[in-house]
Structures are given as structure tokens and as C-alpha cells.
Amino acid sequence: xxxxxxxxxxxxxxxxxxxxxxxxxxxxxxxxxxxxxxxxxxxxxxxxxxxxxxxxxxxxxxxxxxxxxxxxxxxxxxxxxxxxxxxxxxxxxxxxxxxxxxxxxxxxxxxxxxxxxxxxxxxxxxxx
Amino acid sequence: xxxxxxxxxxxxxxxxxxxxxxxxxxxxxxxxxxxxxxxxxxxxxxxxxxxxxxxxxxxxxxxxxxxxxxxxxxxxxxxxxxxxxxxxxxxxxxxxxxxxxxxxxxxxxxxxxxxxxxxxxxxxxxxxxxxxxxxxx
Numbered sequence: 672x673x674x675x676x677x678x679x680x681x682x683x684x685x686x687x688x689x690x691x692x693x694x695x696x697x698x699x700x701x702x703x704x705x706x707x708x709x710x711x712x713x714x715x716x717x718x719x720x721x722x723x724x725x726x727x728x729x730x731x732x733x734x735x736x737x738x739x740x741x742x743x744x745x746x747x748x749x750x751x752x753x754x755x756x757x758x759x760x761x762x763x764x765x766x767x768x769x770x771x772x773x774x775x776x777x778x779x780x781x782x783x784x785x786x787x788x789x790x791x792x793x794x795x796x797x798x799x
Numbered sequence: 800x801x802x803x804x805x806x807x808x809x810x811x812x813x814x815x816x817x818x819x820x821x822x823x824x825x826x827x828x829x830x831x832x833x834x835x836x837x838x839x840x841x842x843x844x845x846x847x848x849x850x851x852x853x854x855x856x857x858x859x860x861x862x863x864x865x866x867x868x869x870x871x872x873x874x875x876x877x878x879x880x881x882x883x884x885x886x887x888x889x890x891x892x893x894x895x896x897x898x899x900x901x902x903x904x905x906x907x908x909x910x911x912x913x914x915x916x917x918x919x920x921x922x923x924x925x926x927x928x929x930x931x932x933x934x935x936x
Contacts, residue, residue, distance in 0.1 A: 692895060699888030703916060706881070706924040709864075713927050715935060716861035726856050735856065739846050746843060749835045756832070786851045 687769050691748050694741040701738055729791045736784050743779060747772035827890055834883045841880040865933040874928055881924045889917040 711718040725731055751768045755761040761768070850856055867873045892913055900906040 692891075695888065695891045696895065699892055702884060702888060703920050706920045706927075710923050710927045712861060712864055713930065713932075713935075719861045719864070723856075723859050726859070732856065735850055739850060742842060742846060746835075746839045750839065753832050753836070783851060787855055790854065790857045 683769060684766060687748055687751075691745060691752070694745040697741050698738070698745060727790070729795060732788055732791045736780075736787050739783060739787065740776070740780055743776055744772075747775055827894075831887060831890060834887045838880070838883055838887060841876060842884065845876075845880060865931075868928070868931050869933065878925065878928050881928070882921060885917055885921045885924075889913060 708722045709719075711722050726735065748769075751765070751772055754768060755765050849859065868877075893910055896906055896909045896913065900909055
């Protein structure tokens with residue numbers, strides 16, 4: 672790619688910006704739902720336990736892994752954006768920092784997915 | 800009078816115009832970074848405790864939440880997280896609407912819906928944290 676001095680035009684850096692927006696919007700929409708389901712705790716213990724039971728089903732459990740992955744990317748990339756904004760070497764190292772956060776993301780998500788889905792895996796395939 | 804400027808006279812040209820009052824977009828830019836930094840701790844901590852630690856989501860129920868909210872520490876954590884996350888997300892989507900909605904009318908309505916939904920959600924969440932009753936049956 673030709674060096675144009677532009678940070679986020681084309682290439683993986685632009686896609687990190689796109690992913691930041693998509694994960695941000697997705698997490699906001701989940702927040703609306705999440706405050707509503709938590710509000711059922713003010714209705715009755717049964718109402719709350721019923722809605723939380725749906726969070727424990729295999730399909731929703733898988734979606735939670737997606738949610739945690741989205742939040743974790745958004746958090747790590749947000750720290751990278753701040754490093755680009757405030758750290759003098761940030762703009763020059765922005766691409767290396769992208770690979771660092773992708774590495775951290777994988778390092779957390781692999782064991783994280785296992786622990787998040789441990790119960791689901793055992794209920795579907797039996798305990799190891 | 801000649802066209803030559805009188806060097807003894809003060810420069811009377813208007814200085815470059817600067818908007819008076821608070822710079823909302825600049826404050827919003829700062830808020831996104833400040834709140835984001837705090838949310839990294841609050842939200843990742845929340846997700847770790849709720850989804851990974853001690854069996855994760857499988858152990859959550861009314862009694863679990865009642866136990867947590869008996870502590871002012873977690874009440875304050877959740878309240879701060881609610882406000883910062885909602886304002887951070889709402890401001891982010893406000894910017895995105897500004898980028899993609901072409902007409903002023905579309906922008907006005909989309910932002911109106913966004914602000915209404917967010918205000919209602921913040922209000923509801925705050926109310927729930929403050930009025931929670933552990934003895935509710």
C-alpha cells in the first residue's frame with residue numbers, strides 16, 4: 672500500500688475502525704435488552720429467574736461468547752485508539768498495536784470460551 | 800490617506816472566528832476516552848465475574864443478585880457502569896448517525912429515537928438499583 676500519511680484509509684487499520692463501530696452498536700443494542708431483563712428483578716424472583724434461564728440455554732450461551740468477544744475487541748481497540756491519540760509513538764505503531772490486541776483477544780477468548788460454555792458442552796456432549 | 804497601512808495603528812482586522820461557549824464536540828471526544836478507560840475495568844470485570852468465574856451465567860438467579868446488591872460497592876459499580884456505558888454508547892451512535900444520515904430530518908428523528916430509548920433505559924436501570932427489594936416474593 673502506498674504511504675499516503677493517512678492512518679485509516681484502506682487495509683486492516685480501516686477494518687479495525689469498521690469493527691469498532693459495529694461492535695459498539697451491537698453492544699449498545701444488547702444494553703437496552705440487558706437493562707430490561709435485569710429490571711424484572713423488581714417484578715418478582717420468578718420473573719427474573721425465568722428470563723435468566725434463557726441466558727443459560729446453549730444457543731444464548733453461544734451468543735454470550737459473541738457478546739464478550741465484541742466487548743473485548745471494542746475495549747482493546749479503544750485502548751489502542753487512545754494510544755494513537757495520546758502516545759507520541761502511537762500513530763507510527765498503530766498497526767503493530769493492532770496485532771498485539773488481536774493476540775491478546777485470542778489469548779483471552781480461547782480459555783474464556785471454554786469456561787463460558789463449560790456447562791453447555793457438558794450438557795450437550797456429557798462430562799469429560 | 801494612502802493604501803499603505805499605518806504601522807502605528809493597531810490591527811483592527813477581526814481575529815479568526817471562534818465559537819463562544821463550550822465546545823460540545825471536543826467535550827464529547829474527551830468523554831469517550833475518559834469513560835472508555837473506566838468502562839474497560841467496570842465492564843470487563845462485570846463480564847468476568849458474571850460469565851466466567853465460578854460457573855459463570857449458570858449460577859445467576861434472584862438470590863445471587865440480592866447477595867451482590869446487599870453491598871454498596873457493587874451497587875455503586877453497577878450504577879456507574881450503567882450511566883457511563885449508556886452515555887458512551889448513545890454518544891457513539893449519535894456520531895454514527897451524523898456520519899450516515901444525509902438529511903437533517905432523518906438525523907433529527909434517528910437521534911430523537913436514540914435519546915428517548917437511552918433516557919428511558921438509564922432511568923429504568925437507576926430506579927431498579929435504588930429500589931431493589933431483596934425480600935420481594
